[in-house]
Amino acid sequence: MEHEFDAEAYAKAAAAAAGLPLDPRHLPGVALNLRLAARMAEIVEAMPITPADEAAPVYVVAREVPK
Amino acid sequence: MxxxxxxxxxxxxxxxxxxxxxxxxxxxxxxxxxxxxxxxxxxxxxxxxxxxxxxxxxxxxxxxxxxxxxxxxxxxxxxxxxxxxxxxxxxxxxxxxxxxxxxxxxxxxxxxxxxxxxxxxxxxxxxxxxxxxxxxxxxxxxxxxxxxxxxxxxxxxxxxxxxxxxxxxxxxxxxxxxxxxxxxxxxxxxxxxxxxxxxxxxxxxxxxxxxxxxxxxxxxxxxxxxxxxxxxxxxxxxxxxxxxxxxxLEAGVAGLRIAVAGGHFACNGHKEAFGAVEVVARALNVTAKIEIPHAATGRAAAFLITMAEGGNLHMPDLRMRPDDFDPMTRDRFLAGALLPAHWLMQAQRVRAAYRAAALKVFDEVDVVITPAAPYVAPLIGQQMVEVDGEEIPVRPNLGIFTQPISCIGLPALAVPLADPSAAGAPGGLPIGVQLIGAPWNEQALFRVAAVLERAGVVGSPADR
Missing domain, CATH: 3.90.1300.10 (Amidase signature (AS) domain)
Structure with missing residues (x-):
């Protein structure tokens, strides 16, 4: 994935979509961190999971506060 | 003091x-x-x-x-x-x-x-x-x-x-x-x-x-x-x-099953990190080894989730005043605010699967020993460090052994070697190990730490 990932182009497009002004001075550092994140994403993608594997955070509707 | x-x-x-x-x-x-x-x-x-x-x-x-x-x-x-x-x-x-x-x-x-x-x-x-x-x-x-x-x-x-x-x-x-x-x-x-x-x-x-x-x-x-x-x-x-x-604190370690973690926790650092684990294991007569499965994957998941949560938290200021952030953090927060949702959700599902696999370790042991940090304190401003023959950025690698543990919320106690030179620490600089337990079993960690302290193996080394 990493070699195909144009981090600068992605950063510009995603920032525009998210309404995040991205100063060109910050772009190299942002792209560097996105490429690092892409390597982490590759590791995460490599772990076999099934549709039964739910996300870690679990919504709780209410809890009874102990006395 | x-x-x-x-x-x-x-x-x-x-x-x-x-x-x-x-x-x-x-x-x-x-x-x-x-x-x-x-x-x-x-x-x-x-x-x-x-x-x-x-x-x-x-x-x-x-x-x-x-x-x-x-x-x-x-x-x-x-x-x-x-x-x-x-x-x-x-x-x-x-x-x-x-x-x-x-x-x-x-x-x-x-x-x-x-x-x-x-x-x-x-x-x-x-x-x-x-x-x-x-x-x-x-x-x-x-x-x-x-x-x-x-x-x-x-x-x-x-x-x-x-x-x-x-x-x-x-x-x-x-x-x-x-x-x-x-x-x-x-x-x-x-x-x-x-x-x-x-x-x-x-x-x-x-x-x-x-x-x-x-x-x-x-x-x-x-x-x-x-x-x-x-x-x-x-x-x-x-x-x-x-x-x-x-x-x-006086309960001792009788009945506690203790092991040293291998795999991810036996590489990615300098000799003093692993030397410290050996010193502690020897003092406890621990020879058992275990693997915390998928630890490196857990670290990657923590990395992505941290970026995304941090970026989202600071989005208003990232939009309005990015130059007021510390240059050491700004670009990471900006990048975190832009991660694809798929990466984040995959990381959250992998986090749960990793937790399920890692918790099985505690069917066999009560306390796991790993390095706490991969090396002694780097110089302020140092950018790179050689690890396993490769030059890598010194800063993110400092969390290589801690990140997989906080990712799934396990209790962990960092204990310092009383004599860092016994682990081969350069210049006698401090180095510690991480004692890790099952959820809610902080007491086991304190029992091990107290035994090690009484034996003179761990303790705050005198300031130089």
């Missing part, structure tokens, strides 16, 4: 007043903190008022609490009433002062402890070094040219330098355990959900833990016991009974 336990005993016995202790500590901070840059604010008026209150309680025959007159300080992401909570930033300087103390600060005050101030940290806790561009780097008391580690670097420096016997920090990916190792002190990251985080500035809430630093096991247990308590204001807190550590 007089321990917290001894100080409290002396105050309770009327051998010294809390006011005398506080005045000594304030003078010491004024004289020496310039070398360490641990404090960003000294709360002298508050400290004097709290000390006077303790002394008044004793004079009136009331119980002043188990930490009577003990000085402490907190990472500057804890709310202190009347002071703006900086979280290492300049952006927060514009916010209103905190209306009341954080929950854990209130617990300490109720126990008679005296707050001396707020401590340096990486901006918004996003770092492992406390090289804060706004407030300057905190400096390692064992070599002021070196990092303290982070993000609770000021908290570690203040205790390691003997300015206070106790401090509080936070640990999202290793921010208590890494500086504890680099500064040669004890640091506890309890189970996720054990201690209330109400009144602290979060970073990545699904990983954020709070915990204490101390120079010996007895003090660490004493403060940990006081910090426990139910608080409805932290939605992540699990409302468990108080499970104190102080009463079990």
């Amino acid at each position: 007089i321990s917290a336990a001894t100080s409290a005993q002396s105050v309770r016995a009327g051998e010294v007043t809390a006011t005398e202790l506080v005045e000594r500590a304030l003078a010491d901070i004024a004289a020496r903190d310039g070398s360490y840059n641990a404090f960003t604010e000294v709360t002298a008026s508050r400290a004097r008022a709290e000390a006077a209150s303790v002394d008044a309680a004793i004079a009136a025959g009331r119980d002043p609490g188990p930490l009577a007159g003990v000085p402490y300080a907190v990472k500057n992401l804890f709310d202190l009433e009347g002071i703006t909570t900086l979280a290492g930033s300049v952006i927060e300087k514009d916010r209103a002062p905190a209306a009341r103390d954080a929950f854990l600060v209130r617990q300490l005050q109720a126990a008679g402890a005296v707050c001396l101030g707020a401590l340096n940290m990486d901006e918004y806790a996003y770092g492992f070094t406390t090289e804060n561009s706004h407030y300057g780097p905190s400096r390692n008391p064992h070599d002021t040219a070196r990092m303290t580690g982070g993000s609770s670097g000021g908290s570690a420096a203040a205790v390691a330098a003997g300015l206070v016997p106790l401090s509080l920090g936070s640990d999202t990916n290793g921010s208590i355990r890494v500086p504890a190792s680099l500064c040669g002190i004890f640091g506890l990251k309890p189970t996720y959900g054990r201690l209330s985080r109400a009144g602290s500035y979060l970073f990545a809430g699904s990983f954020d833990h709070l915990g204490p630093f101390a120079r010996d096991v007895r003090d660490l247990a004493l403060v940990y016991d006081v910090l426990q308590g139910v608080d409805a204001e932290d939605h992540a807190q699990q409302w468990r009974p108080i499970e104190p550590a102080s009463p079990i």
